[in-house]
Amino acid sequence: MTALLSPVKSKLFIVAHRRSWGLLDGEYASVFRGRSLDYDDLREYVPGDEVRDIDWKATARHGSPLVKRWVATRTQTVVFVVDSGRGMAALAAGGEPKSVVGINVVGTLGYLALRHGDLVGLVEGDATATRPYAAKGREGHLERLLRAIAARTTLDSGPSRLSAQLEHVASHYAGRLLLVVVADERDLDGDDVVLVRRLHAQHEVLWVTVEDADPTAVGAGRRGVGARDVGDELVMAPEVRFDEQLHAAYTASMTARRASLASTLEGLGIVHGRVGASEQVLSVVFRMLERQRRRGR
Structure with missing residues (x-):
């Protein structure tokens, strides 16, 4: 299998010019150094x-x-909580699989953590199973975590149930952690809010949402071709897929849903970001680290 961490490192050192990389590295250090x-x-x-x-x-x-x-303590432990349900195998807003965008998020923050002597672990899963991976401090281990996400996130995976993975963290991790949640587009119901508040009281939490592609946008696919929702298997017929009224209704619904999630996370005091393509990961991660640093002053 092609290495997954190498492209992430290339973006950090090549795509991001030296000043941007220095700022990103410095933001991580200023936020999390000595915070375990x-x-x-x-x-x-x-x-x-x-x-x-x-x-x-x-x-x-x-x-x-x-x-x-x-x-x-001497090291910070960073645990990534990743939704690997089949919804994350669908397309992101930028046209690539959402799992690829999530892997770039985990790879970027995971590599920053390793550079500062921290440990990285993973809890991933869907509605059928939750799989934890121990926290270690080697690049080879981070590569294995990225490969686990890639291998588990397929169209044959179970539906998403992020609350199961968050419950696992709440039940099995006693020490103070940095939790980085990488999730599909989702709502937080009352039980979810209670659970996330409980986790945030003990740990530092960052929340990254990987944005869905808009199946009703003209640029989302060829005319005359239908679209399938991988979450519930519903099929959108080609004759209605690009209907203007449907597009307007979908856009309004997603705007309200995203605003609701943002309001909930802000109310909990959790720094969050949205990313729709791998090329956006560096800028989104930088803004999140900057906001976390400012809140910690």
């Missing part, structure tokens, strides 16, 4: 402390705010 933390003890709250570090039970007993004190 273990609990040490409690101390009095002082202005500027993060609200998420307040120990509310201890505060109630003590009568004044107490925050948890953390000690930096």
Whole structure:
């Protein structure tokens, strides 16, 4: 199989000119260097402390705010939570499989993590199974993670159920992590919000949505050719696929759906980004790291 990490590295060193690469590398370092933390003890709250570090039970007993004190560990553990359901085998907005865009996201952030001595792991799956991969600090391991995503994300995969993968993280990972969620276009229902809030209280979370192609756009395919939704197997007949009213309705529906997800993630305090093509990954990752750094000030 052709190496998957090599093209990612080529984009980092060749497509991104030296200044852009330096900025991207610096953003990662400024955000996550020394942020892998273990609990040490409690101390009095002082202005500027993060609200998420307040120990509310201890505060109630003590009568004044107490925050948890953390000690930096030597490495950060980055765990990618990737939707490998069959929806991610469909086309992204840029015309390539969404799994390819997701692999570029994981490869870019994973390689940045390795450069800074951090560990990278993976939890991927669909509605039928969740598969965890241990966190390690070698390029060969990152390559294996990328290959696992590529191999598991096919049209024969089960439907997406990202909540199953997030539940696995909540149940099996005790230490503080950087979680990078790479997901298909989806909504978050009430149970999802509770779960994501719980994860964000313990870990740092970044959320990347891989955008669907618009099957009703004229540029999305040849006239006279139908389109199939790989998620639910519905087929859009060619005579209605490029109907103007259908296109307008689809666009309005997706705009509302995306705004709803953005509002939910913003409300949870989670930095998020949208990417529709591999060529957009570097700029989207940079903007997300920059926003995360600013929120951590």
